[in-house]
Amino acid sequence: xxxxxxxxxxxxxxxxxxxxxxxxxxxxxxxxxxxxxxxxxxxxxxxxxxxxxxxxxxxxxxxxxxxxxxxxxxxxxxxxxxxxxxxxxxxxxxxxxxxxxxxxxxxxxxxxxxxxxxxxxxxxxxxxxxxxxxxxxxxxxxxxxxxxxxxxxxxxxxxxxxxxxxxxxxxxxxxxxxxxxxxxxxxxxxxxxxxxxxxxxxxxxxxxxxxx
DNA sequence: TACCAGGAGAAAA
DNA sequence: TTTTCTCATGGT
Numbered sequence: 001x002x003x004x005x006x007x008x009x010x011x012x013x014x015x016x017x018x019x020x021x022x023x024x025x026x027x028x029x030x031x032x033x034x035x036x037x038x039x040x041x042x043x044x045x046x047x048x049x050x051x052x053x054x055x056x057x058x059x060x061x062x063x064x065x066x067x068x069x070x071x072x073x074x075x076x077x078x079x080x081x082x083x084x085x086x087x088x089x090x091x092x093x094x095x096x097x098x099x100x101x102x103x104x105x106x107x108x109x110x111x112x113x114x115x116x117x118x119x120x121x122x123x124x125x126x127x128x129x130x131x132x133x134x135x136x137x138x139x140x141x142x143x144x145x146x147x148x149x150x151x152x153x154x155x156x157x158x159x160x161x162x163x164x165x166x167x168x169x170x171x172x173x174x175x176x177x178x179x180x181x182x183x184x185x186x187x188x189x190x191x192x193x194x195x196x197x198x199x200x201x202x203x204x205x206x207x208x209x210x211x212x
Numbered sequence: 213t214a215c216c217a218g219g220a221g222a223a224a225a
Numbered sequence: 226t227t228t229t230c231t232c233a234t235g236g237t
Binding site: 019031032035036037038039040041042043077078081085118119120121122123124127139141142143182183185186189190194195196 | 215216217218219220221
């Protein structure tokens with residue numbers, strides 16, 4: 001089947017990606033908010049600033065002045081908005097009982113809770129579910145839509161939930177595989193399946209209508 | 213120089 | 226309801 005064949009080909013091409021980069025579940029959650037429409041290298045700088053300031057902590061972020069937080073987040077871009085979003089997230093996280101309570105929730109409930117936070121949309125929620133809570137949720141991003149529309153699997157204009165439902169229906173509910181698949185999609189998107197594609201270097205060119 | 217990046221929410225139509 | 230606009234630093 002197409003999705004499994006593409007997964008195997010990407011894995012053979014790039015190898016395991018070892019996602020998500022982050023030492024703790026909370027760091028994964030912070031990274032998921034900060035990486036919205038932003039290169040990961042810039043997110044790393046912002047997380048480094050939080051660590052240097054000893055503020056990579058939900059209560060510390062919750063209690064920090066928003067202007068100070070924005071200054072630490074500056075390298076990740078959109079720093080004023082992200083400072084507010086991260087404070088919103090931490091307020092929810094603390095009020096919800098943090099990891100022990102959240103870990104005990106079923107996936108649908110936890111996803112609904114995450115989506116109720118201003119600043120957490122579907123992709124950020126699913127990043128957190130998959131990479132911080134190890135739930136079998138397929139993360140859809142701009143690369144997913146670009147790559148799989150170019151190989152003729154789906155329409156790039158489809159909405160987030162339709163694409164997610166399609167992948168989850170076609171693939172086994174395997175957390176480790178979902179983890180690796182999304183990471184490989186991002187790797188492939190950054191390497192070759194760019195807005196201006198590098199089809200001569202693409203390991204999927206035999207399947208891709210765009211490379212003909 | 214112009215484009216792009218591991219989106220989301222508010223405003224406008 | 227759907228589309229458009231805004232947010233912003235840093236690498237290529």
